[in-house]
Amino acid sequence: MPPEPTADALVELARGVRARDKASISRALNLVEDRRTSARSSVGTLLGALRDDAPRGTRVGLTGPPGVGKSSLAAALAREIRRTGRSVGIVAIDPSSVRSGGSLLGDRARMGFDPTDTSLFVRSLATGGEAGGLSWSTPAAVHVLAAAYDVVLVETTGVGQTETDVRHVADTVVLVIQPGSGDVLQFLKAGVMEIPDVIAVNKADHEALARRALADLRGALHSLSVVGVGRELPLVATSASTNLGVDALVAAIDTHREALAPTLAAHRAEGEAAWTTHLFVRLHGEHGVATLGGRAELARHVRDALATDAAPLAVAALSARYLAALSN
Ligand SMILES: Nc1nc2c(ncn2[C@@H]2O[C@H](COP(=O)(O)OP(=O)(O)O)[C@@H](O)[C@H]2O)c(=O)[nH]1
Ligand SMILES: [Mg+2]
Numbered sequence: 001m002p003p004e005p006t007a008d009a010l011v012e013l014a015r016g017v018r019a020r021d022k023a024s025i026s027r028a029l030n031l032v033e034d035r036r037t038s039a040r041s042s043v044g045t046l047l048g049a050l051r052d053d054a055p056r057g058t059r060v061g062l063t064g065p066p067g068v069g070k071s072s073l074a075a076a077l078a079r080e081i082r083r084t085g086r087s088v089g090i091v092a093i094d095p096s097s098v099r100s101g102g103s104l105l106g107d108r109a110r111m112g113f114d115p116t117d118t119s120l121f122v123r124s125l126a127t128g129g130e131a132g133g134l135s136w137s138t139p140a141a142v143h144v145l146a147a148a149y150d151v152v153l154v155e156t157t158g159v160g161q162t163e164t165d166v167r168h169v170a171d172t173v174v175l176v177i178q179p180g181s182g183d184v185l186q187f188l189k190a191g192v193m194e195i196p197d198v199i200a201v202n203k204a205d206h207e208a209l210a211r212r213a214l215a216d217l218r219g220a221l222h223s224l225s226v227v228g229v230g231r232e233l234p235l236v237a238t239s240a241s242t243n244l245g246v247d248a249l250v251a252a253i254d255t256h257r258e259a260l261a262p263t264l265a266a267h268r269a270e271g272e273a274a275w276t277t278h279l280f281v282r283l284h285g286e287h288g289v290a291t292l293g294g295r296a297e298l299a300r301h302v303r304d305a306l307a308t309d310a311a312p313l314a315v316a317a318l319s320a321r322y323l324a325a326l327s328n
Contacts, residue, residue, distance in 0.1 A: 004042055014049035020148045022121060029123055032140040043140055044313030050147040051310060055264045058151045058257045059142060061170030068178040069202040070155045072240035078120060080246045081151050087119035089145030092155040093138055121149065139275045142169040168271040172256045174198045179209035198252045204237035204244055272311055276302050279315045284322055291325050
């Protein structure tokens with residue numbers, strides 16, 4: 001077990017991350033993956049040092065059922081975004097893999113990335129199938145990458161908790177589906193996830209199928225009154241194989257992110273608060289919530305804690321408060 005880094009070392013590490021030094025970024029992500037409770041204060045210090053005064057960059061969540069082409073599309077998006085001159089960091093989350101070291105996204109050759117490109121970083125996150133580890137590490141990894149790259153893409157597997165997590169860290173959530181599947185209806189009907197910001201119908205190189213999928217989807221969204229809630233849901237047909245529509249997907253993501261700009265700081269603060277609350281509830285359960293005075297009180301404590309600390313340290317502060325309340 002490596003020793004806990006000193007505060008100075010963490011500030012230095014943060015500097016390396018901001019300077020887009022790949023070795024520093026890798027080390028920071030290793031720290032984020034460290035499941036030991038003792039690592040959490042280090043992560044808190046690191047994220048604190050990486051905090052920005054003004055919100056910047058774009059954080060995109062890619063979600064959807066396995067096999068629809070999220071990884072392939074992430075690669076295609078990354079190439080397109082690089083073409084526009086922006087830097088990109090990708091993190092793939094797979095609860096089923098213990099340590100895949102990038103294999104999730106396929107080998108880099110398959111992704112067609114230039115290995116000498118210093119403005120592109122790809123990493124899959126080991127989560128060992130543990131939901132707690134996932135909600136712990138996903139937002140922290142995104143924070144690390146967001147301090148280094150203009151655009152962060154987070155690929156999740158579209159199941160359960162990852163959805164909630166990606167919502168907390170993404171400015172824009174893209175639901176990826178494929179033609180000929182009833183996936184989207186299931187997703188939306190079951191309320192498995194909140195409504196995404198953009199829907200990509202991938203594998204649109206199967207042209208007839210894609211056309212039908214888009215038509216079905218428009219009808220479905222209409223009958224579900226999704227469009228009626230005052231927000232047009234952009235639908236984009238894409239092919240990660242032929243690059244069809246990938247530029248349009250980037251444009252849809254940028255448009256959504258631009259529309260969010262006036263409220264971006266509040267949106268991110270909300271995500272940070274949701275993450276902190278989630279971690280606290282995981283640690284201490286409903287008893288913890290009750291002990292701190294109920295949901296509304298907890299929300300106030302969370303806000304207070306986040307005013308001074310990044311989320312992992314804020315959770316520690318809340319835990320201390322909980323323990324103090326218990327011993328009263
Ligand atoms: N025809 C076609 N196949 C695709 C496309 N995108 C991905 N695939 C294939 O679909 C399979 C699953 O892709 P992957 O990116 O791993 O999906 P993920 O599980 O959602 O990440 C792979 O065999 C890909 O080559 C596409 O746009 N068109
Ligand atoms: Mg994948």
